Amino acid sequence: MQEPDEEPPPRPSIWLAMHSLVAIGGSLLFVAIVLGGLTSRLHPCEKIAFGVLAIPFALFALLQYDGTFWRRESSTLLAALLQSIAVIATFCLGSVSFEHDRLNAGIGFAVAVYCAVGVFLNLRWRDRLLVAFSRGIELSRRFQFTLLEIMTLSATICAMLAIATATARSIPPLVADHVDAASVPLDLPEGANDVSYCRRFRYGFEAEFLVDEHELEVWLQEETFPFHDETPNRQFKEIVTPETVLRAEEFSGPNTATVKAGLVSRYNDGAGSGYRVVYDRDAKRAYYSFGFD
Structure with a gap:
């Protein structure tokens, strides 16, 4: 005291x-x-x-x-x-x-x-x-x-x-299968639904969803990709030879999807950063993946 x-x-x-x-x-x-x-x-x-x-x-x-x-x-x-x-x-x-x-x-x-x-x-x-x-x-x-x-x-x-x-x-779960677009932590095209997504470590995503072709094209031009200083030239090309998509093993269904008719757009900066979007015109389903270092 x-x-x-x-x-x-x-x-x-x-x-x-x-x-x-x-x-x-x-x-x-x-x-x-x-x-x-x-x-x-x-x-x-x-x-x-x-x-x-x-x-x-x-x-x-x-x-x-x-x-x-x-x-x-x-x-x-x-x-x-x-x-x-x-x-x-x-x-x-x-x-x-x-x-x-x-x-x-x-x-x-x-x-x-x-x-x-x-x-x-x-x-x-x-x-x-x-x-x-x-x-x-x-x-x-x-x-x-x-x-x-x-x-x-x-x-x-x-x-x-x-x-x-x-x-x-x-905090959303790492994996979700066939859910509404509103519950997905991704910026998806207008009207996208029936979404499956898987979030990878180090900021990578794999997702697939039903969407209209026009809405997907608009979204690709407006989407912001976190690729360092690069601004990829985002253009869809018609699929000439079938595109094989490796689906996340966490998704239900087969491990691969083969798209014979539709669109494809891809970009890779050579350092591990890039995206790929494949659109199946017959199924009206898009397969989207991106990742960056």
Whole structure:
């Protein structure tokens, strides 16, 4: 218990407190979304990647709270270190992935600046803690929670569970067979129905669906394909020799489909990115697949 004549421990500035609350909230939001993804039907490799990525966010939230509100110098330093890594990682990722995506590039830049400000605030707070410690002021609280902290922790856990549940429900399954187009996470032609699709790891799709030929041609010209900097010349050609389509093994029916009359359009950039659309005019069924690195 603090004696009446003892100097009180330093308090974090309003800027540090506000910055910490926003940073902690954002980190826990990301962790909650990842938890929802881990309980959904994502690819196992995606679950591992997101799970590993969530660890530093959860660790940062704990360190930032401990360092700011429990006045622990070591936690403040580690939180500043994690934010420094986030600044470097965000700029590196942005220069590679968001070169032609201004919205995400802007968001990434804002996050990097926010983290950089956090590094500055945390290091200043650490200096104040070191000065106070050198003067013999007791800094760290004993390991006990106040009633307000218990209530806040309970509310945070409930909110994270709600977000995780909503995220898990919003993620579509990896495979669906003969479903409505509205339930498919793909931009399909107008009037498409009886859809079967299979989502592959590393952003690949295979799908087949019933559709009118004209609507398919319009869709091919308007569809946006995520192929780096390339803009393929999307034109349908009449099928001269039969096209054999390898169907996803998850789909019901035979493993192959042979199209003798119809249309075909394909593109490959030579680096693993491309698409293929085959249209069976007799069955009015389109076979569509794409993937990119």
